[in-house]
Amino acid sequence: MTVRRIGSGGLFWLGLFAATWALSAYSFQIYKALDARWVIRFPKGWQLPLERRISDFLDWLVDSASFYFFSFKDLTRAIAAVIEAPYQFLRNLLIEGFVSGQGDSAVQIAPSLSWIAVIVTIAAIAHYARDIWLATLVGLCFLYLAVFGQWDSAMITLASVLIAVPIGAAGGLMLGIAAFRVPLVERILRPVLDLMQTVPVFAYLVPILILFGFGPVAALVATVIYAMPPMVRITIVSLRAVPPEIAEAGRMAGCTRRQMMWKVLVPAATPSLMVGVNQVIMLTLNMVIIASMIGAGGLGFDVLSSLRRLDIGGGIEAGLAIVVMAIALDRASQAFADRTMRHAPGGNILQRHPWTGTVVLVIAATLILGRFLPAVQSYPEALTVTTGPVWSQAMEWINVNFFDTFEAIKTFILQWLLLPVKKFFAGIPWAWGIIATGLAAWRVGGWRLGLLAALLMGFIAANGLWAKAMVTIYLCGVSVFLATLIGIPLGIWAAERPGAGRVILGIMDTLQTLPSFVYLIPVVMLFRVGDFSAMVAVILYALAPAVRYAAHGLRAVPPELIEAGLVSGCTRRQLLWRIKLPLATPHLLLGLNQTIMLALSMLVITALVGTRDLGQEVYIALTKANAGQGIVAGLAVAFIAITADRILSALAEGQRRRLGLT
Amino acid sequence: MTKPVILDCRDVWKLYGAQADSFLATHPDPSPEQLKKAGLIGAVRAANVRIHSGEIFVIMGLSGSGKSTLVRCLSRLVEPTAGEIRFEDRDLLRASEAELIRIRRKKMGMVFQQFALLPHLTVLENAAFPLDVQGVGRKTREARAREVVELVGLKGREHYYPRELSGGQQQRVGIARSLAVEPDLWFLDEPFSALDPLIRREMQDEFMRLQNILHKTIVFITHDFDEAIRLADRIAVMKDGAIEQVATPEQLVLNPATDYVAEFTRHVSRAKVLRAASVMEPVGEGRFAGDVPHDAVIEDIADRVEAADRPHRVLRDGAAVGQITRAAIIDVLVGRA
Numbered sequence: 001m002t003v004r005r006i007g008s009g010g011l012f013w014l015g016l017f018a019a020t021w022a023l024s025a026y027s028f029q030i031y032k033a034l035d036a037r038w039v040i041r042f043p044k045g046w047q048l049p050l051e052r053r054i055s056d057f058l059d060w061l062v063d064s065a066s067f068y069f070f071s072f073k074d075l076t077r078a079i080a081a082v083i084e085a086p087y088q089f090l091r092n093l094l095i096e097g098f099v100s101g102q103g104d105s106a107v108q109i110a111p112s113l114s115w116i117a118v119i120v121t122i123a124a125i126a127h128y129a130r131d132i133w134l135a136t137l138v139g140l141c142f143l144y145l146a147v148f149g150q151w152d153s154a155m156i157t158l159a160s161v162l163i164a165v166p167i168g169a170a171g172g173l174m175l176g177i178a179a180f181r182v183p184l185v186e187r188i189l190r191p192v193l194d195l196m197q198t199v200p201v202f203a204y205l206v207p208i209l210i211l212f213g214f215g216p217v218a219a220l221v222a223t224v225i226y227a228m229p230p231m232v233r234i235t236i237v238s239l240r241a242v243p244p245e246i247a248e249a250g251r252m253a254g255c256t257r258r259q260m261m262w263k264v265l266v267p268a269a270t271p272s273l274m275v276g277v278n279q280v281i282m283l284t285l286n287m288v289i290i291a292s293m294i295g296a297g298g299l300g301f302d303v304l305s306s307l308r309r310l311d312i313g314g315g316i317e318a319g320l321a322i323v324v325m326a327i328a329l330d331r332a333s334q335a336f337a338d339r340t341m342r343h344a345p346g347g348n349i350l351q352r353h354p355w356t357g358t359v360v361l362v363i364a365a366t367l368i369l370g371r372f373l374p375a376v377q378s379y380p381e382a383l384t385v386t387t388g389p390v391w392s393q394a395m396e397w398i399n400v401n402f403f404d405t406f407e408a409i410k411t412f413i414l415q416w417l418l419l420p421v422k423k424f425f426a427g428i429p430w431a432w433g434i435i436a437t438g439l440a441a442w443r444v445g446g447w448r449l450g451l452l453a454a455l456l457m458g459f460i461a462a463n464g465l466w467a468k469a470m471v472t473i474y475l476c477g478v479s480v481f482l483a484t485l486i487g488i489p490l491g492i493w494a495a496e497r498p499g500a501g502r503v504i505l506g507i508m509d510t511l512q513t514l515p516s517f518v519y520l521i522p523v524v525m526l527f528r529v530g531d532f533s534a535m536v537a538v539i540l541y542a543l544a545p546a547v548r549y550a551a552h553g554l555r556a557v558p559p560e561l562i563e564a565g566l567v568s569g570c571t572r573r574q575l576l577w578r579i580k581l582p583l584a585t586p587h588l589l590l591g592l593n594q595t596i597m598l599a600l601s602m603l604v605i606t607a608l609v610g611t612r613d614l615g616q617e618v619y620i621a622l623t624k625a626n627a628g629q630g631i632v633a634g635l636a637v638a639f640i641a642i643t644a645d646r647i648l649s650a651l652a653e654g655q656r657r658r659l660g661l662t
Numbered sequence: 663m664t665k666p667v668i669l670d671c672r673d674v675w676k677l678y679g680a681q682a683d684s685f686l687a688t689h690p691d692p693s694p695e696q697l698k699k700a701g702l703i704g705a706v707r708a709a710n711v712r713i714h715s716g717e718i719f720v721i722m723g724l725s726g727s728g729k730s731t732l733v734r735c736l737s738r739l740v741e742p743t744a745g746e747i748r749f750e751d752r753d754l755l756r757a758s759e760a761e762l763i764r765i766r767r768k769k770m771g772m773v774f775q776q777f778a779l780l781p782h783l784t785v786l787e788n789a790a791f792p793l794d795v796q797g798v799g800r801k802t803r804e805a806r807a808r809e810v811v812e813l814v815g816l817k818g819r820e821h822y823y824p825r826e827l828s829g830g831q832q833q834r835v836g837i838a839r840s841l842a843v844e845p846d847l848w849f850l851d852e853p854f855s856a857l858d859p860l861i862r863r864e865m866q867d868e869f870m871r872l873q874n875i876l877h878k879t880i881v882f883i884t885h886d887f888d889e890a891i892r893l894a895d896r897i898a899v900m901k902d903g904a905i906e907q908v909a910t911p912e913q914l915v916l917n918p919a920t921d922y923v924a925e926f927t928r929h930v931s932r933a934k935v936l937r938a939a940s941v942m943e944p945v946g947e948g949r950f951a952g953d954v955p956h957d958a959v960i961e962d963i964a965d966r967v968e969a970a971d972r973p974h975r976v977l978r979d980g981a982a983v984g985q986i987t988r989a990a991i992i993d994v995l996v997g998r999a
């Protein structure tokens with residue numbers, strides 16, 4: 001039975017694997033036998049000088065590039081100034097208050113917004129977006145920040161988000177509109193967007209650090225660049241999705257091109273555009289946290305410094321604050337996306353805008369009261385609750401009582417999974433690695449794809465990154481394997497039992513809104529640094545798409561096919577294995593694809609917990625401010641991602657065609 | 663038919679598919695087979711239409727026969743692949759973008775098959791939209807929008823959003839919007855087909871009422887023959903992108919130009935289409951039970967003529983041109999004519 005199943009296709013994969021395994025296991029012997037060191041190491045002399053070129057180019061940009069009237073440095077200074085001013089304003093508004101004069105002679109003109117005013121404002125916005133329940137949720141989230149003593153850091157993070165989101169959303173909208181109107185712009189933008197999506201975030205922190213220097217401005221620039229691409233994409237897609245008849249109605253009304261865009265297309269596309277804005281907000285939050293490495297203060301900085309000090313309680317506290325903030329921002333902005341137009345009730349201004357009125361009143365009242373009652377102005381320190389020690393003790397307790405268990409699990413997985421796989425990948429000679437990837441891609445998607453895959457792998461080898469790339473692939477592979485192993489059953493469960501499904505998918509939704517940084521905290525606390533910790537963090541971060549796509553794929557199976565199965569007398573189990581799962585494979589493959597993408601992006605961040613892969617390379621580049629090294633390593637990660645993406649997409653496409661689901 | 667021609671469309675083609683333009687350059691008059699072989703869709707093929715000022719011109723045909731595409735060519739929402747379209751003696755296809763915007767702002771209106779309301783605007787704002795685009799001030803345009811909204815019977819719902827309205831109500835907003843600028847030429851693409859029969863009938867009546875007030879030139883698409891004969895001065899029947907025949911409803915039934923048209927009109931109730939002049943016989947001797955106008959539809963006079971035991975006299979411009987008997991009416995009613 002099994003023998004018959006392995007056709008020529010199976011034979012090909014079996015052969016490829018056997019050859020790879022043999023070459024991997026005996027590469028060292030081959031090198032000795034042939035006395036050819038190039039077998040295991042890419043010859044130094046052949047290496048591309050790309051790294052140095054990029055660094056030199058950046059140095060030249062910063063030091064001596066000039067365009068007729070101004071130098072490149074002037075340009076970056078101008079950008080910095082433009083960002084700095086509103087950022088400082090928000091900081092004054094939210095944290096520092098407005099002062100005139102400097103140093104000792106500084107006089108406060110106006111205090112910052114009181115904590116009460118901020119909470120009321122944000123709750124009012126939530127109420128406007130949906131209802132009183134959302135307002136309560138969001139208000140409680142922010143109250144949490146005040147009560148648990150995270151207020152100032154949270155406000156710094158919020159200020160960064162409030163600056164980066166409008167720039168990112170508006171910039172993305174403009175680029176998207178340009179691409180929508182001018183096909184050439186789209187043709188240029190598309191590969192850039194593709195690349196941006198796969199280059200790990202650390203990689204462009206480096207050049208930005210060099211161009212803008214350490215500080216909040218650099219962090220904001222990086223954040224905007226990181227958060228903008230999805231907005232561009234969503235803008236293009238949602239403008240295209242405006243029903244043609246609506247566009248025609250605009251033309252029949254005699255709209256000029258500008259009116260067409262701003263009075264018809266953009267407003268009609270607003271609900272989908274808001275989905276893009278929600279994404280921009282969440283990505284911004286994610287990046288603002290990460291960018292604490294190049295000088296964004298706030299919650300991210302707290303987490304980072306706690307991680308460095310191994311201050312368990314502080315890390316968890318700040319991490320929880322990030323989680324709370326992420327949930328509040330996500331729910332509120334999602335509510336805006338779902339908002340449906342309702343006709344306004346009548347009445348006078350106050351009746352029509354109850355919340356605006358309240359907010360103005362509260363701001364004014366706290367402004368005045370705050371002069372006399374400090375507790376109104378800023379949350380009284382005496383009333384803050386510090387949970388840090390509690391967390392530290394809890395962790396200690398866990399470590400004392402479960403250390404052996406955790407250690408046993410860790411050792412077991414290291415010994416039986418991580419190390420053998422690592423050995424396998426590390427042993428593959430680079431030349432064969434390139435050929436094997438090319439062959440696999442060719443088999444799945446034709447010679448073009450094969451060539452592309454081989455070239456991308458070749459790039460990695462040619463830059464002397466082969467060994468680190470293999471570590472990346474091994475870690476990513478193992479994590480994705482485990483994430484799939486956990487995620488798909490969860491997805492099946494969620495699809496089969498609606499009750500459990502709501503809970504599982506709800507948890508997955510929340511997991512996905514959390515900034516990647518947060519995942520490091522518990523992992524480091526429990527397992528300390530190393531490959532195993534990295535793997536656990538990656539699995540946690542990359543689990544959501546596996547679950548979601550599996551659930552979605554199973555639910556999308558046409559009901560008449562399920563009925564056909566029932567009529568043929570399938571049991572539940574047969575129904576699942578014979579009908580639902582095969583039909584859901586394209587979805588499962590897409591989920592796998594997403595899992596890999598998320599895993600790769602997380603893997604780079606786990607460099608912080610001491611992996612020796614491409615992520616570490618980028619991280620080192622960041623600490624040494626070596627732009628060339630950072631960009632090349634970043635590209636290497638991107639190329640791995642692109643190769644995996646293309647191969648899996650081709651697989652899913654082929655599967656879908658075979659099932660006639662196109 | 664002495665009224666001036668407002669829209670003149672000559673030999674218009676619209677092909678969809680790769681290299682549609684170059685194909686028509688090399689094959690000036692391709693047959694359906696040639697088109698199919700080239701992988702092209704002939705949405706509109708060699709259409710000739712002249713629309714007179716003040717008439718209701720109905721375009722009919724099955725789904726996919728190219729009605730919407732033809733009307734979109736006439737309003738230049740799609741660029742015809744070939745042909746000539748003259749609007750008020752100007753070449754519409756050579757009109758610059760600015761000119762086209764001017765024409766659409768002042769002279770043309772359109773009601774869309776799928777309503778095409780702007781989802782982010784209220785009823786009032788939707789109706790005022792064409793005026794807003796023209797830069798008319800808020801007060802003026804809202805006053806005008808209120809008028810048209812009231813005209814289509816939506817008073818009291820001015821501040822609703824489209825999604826809060828039923829299909830029929832949404833379509834009325836579409837009608838109001840196209841009326842706001844008082845267009846000379848009014849395109850209506852199956853405005854009633856999404857409605858249930860009861861509302862549809864109501865909307866047709868309303869439409870007739872509006873037309874009696876407004877006297878527009880109207881190009882009306884439908885695939886419902888009953889609707890067509892209720893409204894039309896002339897009907898064009900389309901099949902696979904080509905116009906099979908253009909004629910009055912009566913002529914279409916009495917003298918179908920092709921088998922297709924004959925088939926298409928076969929199940930039409932004759933009494934609704936035929937007029938007295940086409941079933942009358944020469945004036946005979948003797949007395950008459952009464953007079954009927956020569957262009958009266960049989961259905962409307964049937965009861966009267968049938969009840970009388972003498973023939974009715976048919977009058978044109980006050981002179982007797984024939985007589986109509988009970989037998990003739992019965993022939994029409996049972997479908998023998």
Ligand SMILES: Nc1ncnc2c1ncn2[C@@H]1O[C@H](COP(=O)(O)OP(=O)(O)OP(=O)(O)O)[C@@H](O)[C@H]1O
Pocket residue numbers: 678679703704705723724725726727728729730731732775885
């Ligand atoms: N943008 C387009 N691209 C390709 N083919 C099109 C396009 N628009 C219309 N067609 C084709 O042209 C033909 C005529 O379409 P059209 O919409 O004019 O039909 P219709 O008579 O209005 O039908 P209905 O009564 O269903 O509205 C159809 O075969 C359709 O598939």
Ligand SMILES: [Mg+2]
Pocket residue numbers: 729730731775851852
């Ligand atoms: Mg149509």
